[in-house]
Structures are given as structure tokens and as C-alpha cells.
Amino acid sequence: MTESQPGAGQGAFADSAYKEAVIDLLGAIAYGELAAFERLAEDAKMAPGIADKIALSAMAASEFGHLLTLNARLTALGADPVLAMEPFRAALDAFHEHSAPSDWYEGLVKVYVGDGLASDFYREVAAYLDPETRALITETLSDSGHSAFVVEKVREAIERDHRLGGRLALWGRRLMGEALIQAQRVAAERDAMTALLAGGVDRPGMDLAAIGRMFTRLTERHTERMAELGLEA
Amino acid sequence: MTESQPGAGQGAFADSAYKEAVIDLLGAIAYGELAAFERLAEDAKMAPGIADKIALSAMAASEFGHLLTLNARLTALGADPVLAMEPFRAALDAFHEHSAPSDWYEGLVKVYVGDGLASDFYREVAAYLDPETRALITETLSDSGHSAFVVEKVREAIERDHRLGGRLALWGRRLMGEALIQAQRVAAERDAMTALLAGGVDRPGMDLAAIGRMFTRLTERHTERMAELGLEA
Numbered sequence: 001m002t003e004s005q006p007g008a009g010q011g012a013f014a015d016s017a018y019k020e021a022v023i024d025l026l027g028a029i030a031y032g033e034l035a036a037f038e039r040l041a042e043d044a045k046m047a048p049g050i051a052d053k054i055a056l057s058a059m060a061a062s063e064f065g066h067l068l069t070l071n072a073r074l075t076a077l078g079a080d081p082v083l084a085m086e087p088f089r090a091a092l093d094a095f096h097e098h099s100a101p102s103d104w105y106e107g108l109v110k111v112y113v114g115d116g117l118a119s120d121f122y123r124e125v126a127a128y129l130d131p132e133t134r135a136l137i138t139e140t141l142s143d144s145g146h147s148a149f150v151v152e153k154v155r156e157a158i159e160r161d162h163r164l165g166g167r168l169a170l171w172g173r174r175l176m177g178e179a180l181i182q183a184q185r186v187a188a189e190r191d192a193m194t195a196l197l198a199g200g201v202d203r204p205g206m207d208l209a210a211i212g213r214m215f216t217r218l219t220e221r222h223t224e225r226m227a228e229l230g231l232e233a
Numbered sequence: 234m235t236e237s238q239p240g241a242g243q244g245a246f247a248d249s250a251y252k253e254a255v256i257d258l259l260g261a262i263a264y265g266e267l268a269a270f271e272r273l274a275e276d277a278k279m280a281p282g283i284a285d286k287i288a289l290s291a292m293a294a295s296e297f298g299h300l301l302t303l304n305a306r307l308t309a310l311g312a313d314p315v316l317a318m319e320p321f322r323a324a325l326d327a328f329h330e331h332s333a334p335s336d337w338y339e340g341l342v343k344v345y346v347g348d349g350l351a352s353d354f355y356r357e358v359a360a361y362l363d364p365e366t367r368a369l370i371t372e373t374l375s376d377s378g379h380s381a382f383v384v385e386k387v388r389e390a391i392e393r394d395h396r397l398g399g400r401l402a403l404w405g406r407r408l409m410g411e412a413l414i415q416a417q418r419v420a421a422e423r424d425a426m427t428a429l430l431a432g433g434v435d436r437p438g439m440d441l442a443a444i445g446r447m448f449t450r451l452t453e454r455h456t457e458r459m460a461e462l463g464l465e466a
Contacts, residue, residue: 034283037290041274050267050315050322054300057270061297064290071287082283089283 012130013077018203021196022133023077026070027084028186028193029122029140033067034085035092036060036115043107052104052153059111059146066140073136087190095182099175105157109168109229112150113175116225117218121183124214125197128205154229169231176222245363246310251436254429255366256310259303260317261419261426262355262373266300267318268325269293269348276340285337285386292344292379299373306369320423328415332408338390342401342462345383346408349458350451354416357447358430361438387462402464409455 013019040060047053071081101107119141126137158165187194199205223233246252273293280286304314334340352374359370391398420427432438439447456466
């Protein structure tokens with residue numbers, strides 16, 4: 001039960017509770033990718049020009065590619081991808097519903113801050129998984145160099161309009177709040193995933209202090225991302 | 234000036250008017266792919282379940298892949314893809330605005346009938362182009378087996394609800410009308426593309442009779458597609 005030796009062994013899937021938890025986790029990430037695809041394609045409509053529209057649509061298409069990779073893995077584990085995704089639909093749809101950007105820049109900040117947060121969280125969890133699942137998750141959450149586009153566009157816009165910076169800073173805080181509310185909801189409903197974090201007899205997990213430290217790291221990274229955009233967290 | 238020997242020679246791009254026309258055509262197809270991506274992602278929201286949503290999102294992602302291929306070719310021809318796409322934005326946006334599906338099934342019929350029509354039209358034009366451009370267009374417009382999904386879903390739904398068949402038949406007719414209106418608008422505004430169809434000194438083209446025969450073929454294929462869906466044209 002130490003957090004210094006994360007990662008379960010190769011035979012991890014012999015433990016059916018572990019397998020169930022991994023299926024749960026991959027289902028959550030997969031639905032997240034589908035929802036992200038949908039939201040990015042929607043945000044692309046607010047693009048000021050064709051080039052911007054293509055840039056955001058490319059991010060959407062890349063999320064969809066990740067979804068296919070995750071679903072192939074779910075199928076290989078003997079799970080039905082759609083059934084694995086279903087339990088996370090309500091929370092993720094609610095997150096996007098409550099954080100629908102009202103303009104192009106809110107959309108860009110949401111991509112950067114939201115995807116960054118989700119990515120950090122899943123990477124933290126992945127540290128406690130078997131190497132293969134960990135590699136899959138890390139690959140799926142790779143950013144493919146899209147963030148440079150967002151950082152440049154947001155910084156330029158704040159430069160031109162300082163009031164926008166204040167509005168987007170508030171928006172970033174709201175995104176963080178919404179994400180925490182929905183994450184809490186998922187944690188409360190999905191025992192398998194919570195058990196994954198807690199560890200097992202022969203698998204290291206997190207105690208409460210470790211979970212506290214994880215949240216500190218997530219918050220710090222959020223603050224750093226806001227700063228990269230030129231915004232106060 | 235015969236339509237029996239379509240296809241311009243290898244040195245076709247030495248003719249700057251020809252090159253300009255090809256850039257125009259690829260720009261039109263590219264913006265069509267971007268608009269189709271956007272519309273499919275939008276329609277995916279109406280999907281009755283996650284599996285249907287994934288199927289439609291996969292079609293959207295595939296259209297985006299085609300866009301990247303076309304843009305690479307435009308760049309290789311020395312054109313700016315965004316500038317090449319811009320002239321077709323108004324007509325294609327207007328088409329989608331005037332034919333926004335009001336439910337999941339109208340969306341499916343639009344994918345099938347609209348993409349089929351566009352694909353047939355561009356293939357007809359491609360027959361008059363150099364082999365390389367022709368191959369690119371044919372590849373870009375390949376359907377990737379998505380139609381089987383649409384045909385199955387629409388046929389099932391009509392089986393369950395016969396009134397739906399009547400409504401979707403009207404919808405198909407409206408789609409054809411909207412497409413013709415916008416195609417005419419593009420033809421009237423873009424001289425380069427019209428010149429492409431008319432041919433050149435050393436390049437075969439279409440005379441009015443040939444254009445008439447082309448429209449007959451397009452209409453016949455439209456009728457066949459409606460029949461495949463179980464709908465009257």
C-alpha cells in the first residue's frame with residue numbers, strides 16, 4: 001500500500017475486480033472522447049475563419065481516433081464498448097451542458113483547460129495500472145500538439161482586449177468547479193473505479209493522504225495551464 | 234470536343250487556366266468535406282444511442298480525413314487551401330442551412346442522398362481531368378462502407394412506421410432541389426469550373442447535349458438511391 005510503486009503486474013487481469021475496474025475506466029475515457037469530439041465539432045462552428053475551423057475540427061477528429069483505439073481495447077477485454085461507456089454518459093453530458101462556451105474563446109479555453117485536467121487525472125490513475133493499460137491511456141491522452149494553437153490564439157486575443165482576460169479567468173474557474181462536481185458524482189456512483197484507486201491485496205493503491213496530494217497536483221497543473229494562457233487561475 | 238475521350242494529358246497543369254480550374258474544383262470538394270464533417274457531427278447529436286452516435290461520428294471523422302488529403306494536394310499545387318475553399322463557403326453553408334434535418338432519420342437520408350449526389354457529380358467532372366487528379370477525387374469520394382449502415386437503419390424505421398416513408402420521400406425531393414439551386418449558383422459564379430466542363434483547345438469537354446445527359450444520369454442515380462432506402466423519389 002505505498003504510492004511509490006505504482007503499476008499492477010502482468011497477471012493483473014486474472015483478478016476479475018481489477019478487470020472490471022479497468023473496463024470502467026476505459027469506458028469513462030472513451031465516452032469522454034466521444035463527448036469531446038461532439039463538443040469540439042460544435043465549437044468549430046464558432047470559428048472566425050476556415051483555417052480556425054479546420055484546426056478545431058482536426059482536434060475533434062483526433063479525439064474520435066482515440067475513441068476507436070479505446071473501443072478496440074475494450075472489445076479485446078471481452079467488454080461491449082457501448083455498455084462500458086453508458087454509465088458515464090450522464091455525468092459527461094451534464095458537464096458539457098453546464099459548460100457550453102458562449103463564444104470562440106471560451107471554447108478554446110475549455111479545450112485546453114478541460115482536456116488538460118481530464119488528461120492529468122487519468123494519468124494519475126493510470127500510474128496504478130498494469131503497464132499495457134497505462135501505455136494505452138498515455139497514448140490516448142497525448143495532446144498531438146494542438147495546445148500550441150490554443151495558447152497562441154488566446155494570448156493574442158487577451159492582448160487585444162484586456163477585459164476578455166478577466167472574463168476568461170472566471171470561465172476557467174467555472175470549468176474547474178464543474179469538472180470537480182461531475183468527477184465526485186462519478187466517484188460516488190462507480191465503486192469499481194474507486195476501488196481501483198484504493199488498491200488491492202497485492203496491488204498498491206492510494207490512501208486518503210495520497211488522494212489529497214493528487215488533488216493538489218491537479219490543482220497546481222490547472223493553475224499552470226491558466227498561466228500559460230495568460231490568465232489568472 | 235467529344236465526351237468519349239475524357240481525361241487531360243500529363244502536362245495538363247502547364248495550362249494555367251486548367252490548373253486554376255482544378256484548384257477551384259478541389260477547393261469546392263474540400264469545403265464540401267468540411268461542411269459535411271460539421272453537419273454529420275451535428276446530426277450525431279440526434280442519435281438514439283451511443284452506437285448510432287459512434288457510427289455517424291465515424292463518418293464525420295472520415296470526411297475530415299478526406300479534407301486533409303485534398304488540402305495536401307492543394308498545397309502541392311501551390312494553392313492556399315483556405316483561399317481555395319472560401320469561394321464555395323456561401324453556397325455550401327446555404328445548402329446545409331436550408332436542409333437542416335429535423336430528426337435522426339432526415340439526417341440519415343441526407344447523408345446518403347446528399348453525399349451520393351455530390352459524389353456522382355464530382356466523378357462526372359473528374360472524368361474530364363488528368364489521371365492524377367481523377368484518382369484523388371475518386372479516392373476522396375469513396376464511401377468507406379458507411380451507406381450500408383444508413384440503408385439498414387432507414388429501411389427498419391420505415392418498416393415500423395409507414396408514414397415516416399412518405400415524409401422521408403418528400404425530404405429526399407427537397408434535398409435534390411436544394412442541391413440543384415446551390416450547384417447552379419456555383420456554376421454561375423465560378424467561371425474557371427464551368428470552363429473545365431466546357432473543355433479547351435486540346436482537352437475534351439462537354440457540349441450542352443452532354444451536360445443534359447449528365448443531369449439525366451445524376452437524376453437516375455438519385456432515384457436508385459431513394460429506392461435503395463425504400464423511398465419513392
